[in-house]
Amino acid sequence: MVSKADKVFENHFPSLVEEFEQLKDFQRKVINHVIEEGSSVAVMQTGGGKSLIYWVSAKALGGTTLVISPLIALIDEQAEKLRNLNFEVLVTHSGISSKELREDLTKFCNGNYDPDFIFVSPERLATDGYFEYCIKQRKEDIRLVTVDEIHCVSQWGFNFRPFYKRIPNFLNKVFKDDWPRVLGLTATINPKELRDICQDFRISSSSILKDEILLRFDVNLNVETFAKEDEKEQRLWKLLKENKGKKTLIYLYRKYNKRGTVDLASKARSKGFKSTHFHGDMSSEERQDVIQSIQNDEFNVIFATNAFGMGIDIPDIDLVVHFMIPESVEQYYQEIGRAGRDGKGADAYLFYSNKNVSVRRTHFIDKSFPDEEELVRLWKKITNNNSSIKTLQYFHDQEIQDTLQFFLNANLISIESKAFTHVDIFEKIESDNIQEIVDSTRSGMITAVLNNRDDDIEILMNEIYGAISKGDVSFSKRPGKCLIIKPSKAQLDENDIENISKDIEEKKQYKHDLLDFLVYLLNNFEGTRELHQDIGRYLGVDKHKLNKIHETVRGEWVRSKSEVIIANLLYEHKIEYKYEEKLPYAKGKWIEPDFTFEINGQKYCLEHLGLLGDSEYDDHWTWKKSIYKQFNDINLLTTKESAGV
Structure with missing residues (x-):
């Protein structure tokens, strides 16, 4: 039976259907959940198709969807794609003249303009009174609020944006107790931060939807340690030389001075690389120019701070290098997720030294929080006492x-x-x-x-x-x-300062703990597969799914290359199949065939026998065959490993 999500997709996105695009299983699952159950958080792999989830959900619910998005570049990219699909889009950001924006909002407010999507940053949401007034006048027409990169809400995370935390206040002021459905989207978040988000947005734990495959096994992970920074820099130039011509992103955490983005980009150019730099002090126009020049292959080596992150989609990045240790597992995994989005795989290298860890701790974590003296000074600056x-x-x-x-x-x-x-x-x-x-x-x-x-x-x-x-x-x-x-x-009294300082120390310690855990994983690096799996366990990936490391043409992940061949053959012959579908055989018990499918009304289970000859494996297969005998309506097929597979 065709799901509601598929019907909406086919009806409202015919040009994508004509291009043979279809919803992935997880996209379909989230869209149907939003339609049928309400507010949800979707956690999915980087490059997994978040946009299509809220596009289709929006059209299924009708009315206008409010999309809260963190970056101008991302807003503009999404708006252009939607307009090319013939949807009406109202965009609000600093790149649009205040007169033009005011006129568009006024038309919307008075019912003379009905956009399908309204894009806004959390900062504008929290500070623009006229925007809030206009949304309030049309609140009955807002059916869905999409919060992209929702991990920025959590005060514990490395990407915390303070005014993301104000989004629930906006929803309360505009909609009071009758909120529209909220759809939160993110790629990398740990369980603690996820709880923080669900509490803020009134989302139940049963509405947290995680993709089966959150891990990027197609990115080959490498970790190298160094005693001195000079050695590390020499290794960088050697690595770039070995990968010359590949589109490469090097993450740094210093904009200027020695071994900052500007300095190393200049050195790279002197060595014959087509390099440029990218950091948060650049204007939005300058950053957009850099992104476009990379997309157009004018540059292929980018030295960047973590400002090069959310919302930047350059699918053919082949290599990501961390020249200094990131702040957390989440930051590391999000940033390596910039690579290999074209489905061709990629490599990632992390270079670090003990000094890097110390600098990260003292200069980047500790100095990101005010001390007591600064609190008093900033209170006066804000309030004039x-x-x-x-x-x-x-x-x-x-x-x-x-x-x-x-x-x-x-x-x-x-x-x-x-x-x-x-x-x-x-x-x-x-x-x-x-x-x-x-x-x-x-x-x-x-x-x-x-x-x-x-x-x-x-x-x-x-x-x-x-x-x-x-x-x-x-x-x-x-x-x-x-x-x-x-x-x-x-004025602040001692008790005020003590309470704020306690809050700061708690957050600071949490960030230290995140860094310590990342260092622990790196110091115990055994190989790319093991590191991916360790990260998966930390992010709450079901242990049963940690060995799904090979991708099929259909875009799912399976356990062996042999299963890839089988899945691709089924897909090639247009046989609709399910991978590891649960088949109940007793109360609370089930087995999972490798593949299940139907042909001419007959149901088949296909098992690939990859380890015959291993005694434990043989015993398990004997038990499994006995269970299959309990099913009268299933035909069992098997394939075996051979030298040609």
Whole structure:
């Protein structure tokens, strides 16, 4: 029987069907779960087709889907693909003029525009009051909220983005208790962080869906240790020379200075490599130019920080090199997942020394958290040691971005509203109420309005946003967005500092533990297969599935090359089969044939006998044959290992 997911896919994505694309089993499973059960988290392999899951789920549920995505490059890439499929897409990010964005949101707000998808970053979601107002006016039409890279929600993870943590607050404000369905998507997350996410998004443990195969056995893992950095660098140049011509990504954790991205990219060019660099200090336009030039093969060696990560899809990267140890297993595995997305396999090398581990611990983990002195200084910077309401231009100061979360978590600061810094930006005012608001301040600042009037800030801002949506005001210049914050007190006391410091120490220790575990795995490296399996155990992969290390044409993973041949032959002859399907034979007991399929109404089980002659294997096969005799409606077929297989 054709599933709901397949019907929607065929009806709404005919061009993909014409290109012989079809849903994979796991994609189908997640889509059907979202349709039938509701909010879900899908954990799947990098390059496993996350996009198609939320595309099809969105069309199955109808209305508009809100997609929360971390990067402009990823948003633009997804928007272009969807528009090419004839879907209406509203994109909101800093690369779009504020006037154009305001006009699109206004049309949506007033019911004159019905996009299939609206893309937004978590930062805009948390700071753009007009966006929130417009979504609230059309909340009945929002049927699905997709949170891509949802692991960024967890305060424990290496990729934590503070305003991902604010997404549930947005959903509460807009939808109150009646949330739309939420679909979270990620590739690499550990069980602790997964629990964190499910709690934040009201998702039950039964709605956590993990792909059977999360591991990238097609990426060959290599680990090398060094006593000195000079030796490590010499090994890098030798490796690049051995792989000259291959598209190569080298991860560093320093942007500038000696052995930073810029320095090594320059050295590589002097050695004849087509190299470039990539890091977070570059503008979004500069980074996009680099990505495009790599896609166009203008460069094939990229020296990058971990800014080169989520949302960057270059399928033909052949080699990933970590020149310094990552922070955690999750970071390492996500970053090696950049390679081999074209299905042709890839190699990954991790170079590290004891000094690298020490530097990672002291300079990157410890220094990413403020100490007590910095907390006091940053509190003054944010509040001016005054408990009155203030405007906070969050994106203008990296220190504030890194620290505000701790004050919010401690309930020492509350975000009262998302506003404009000034109200003297309005012109052609056709609303008496708005004119009164503007006339209530000489400075034009929103805080002056609030101090001079008794209005509730949320009511006041909704009045302003409502006037904008009705066309009762226009803008003389681009509005400056801000958060209106309210400190709970003027100054921090010893108890406040102690509580925040305790929170910081707990998070810091957790990150140290993550690093220690990665070092343990690397120090005990026995080979690529064993390291993949160790990582799988850590990520919660079912131990029964850790030996599925060979990929078939259909895109599933099986245990042996012989099974690959069988699966590919079945697929080639258009025989719909299942791999290791559970067949119950008694209460709570089942067997798993290698392959099951039907031909002309007859059901067949095919077992590949790979280890005949081994006494334990022979005993198990004798037992299994006795079980098959209990099934009257099954035909048993076998194949055997031979020299030609």
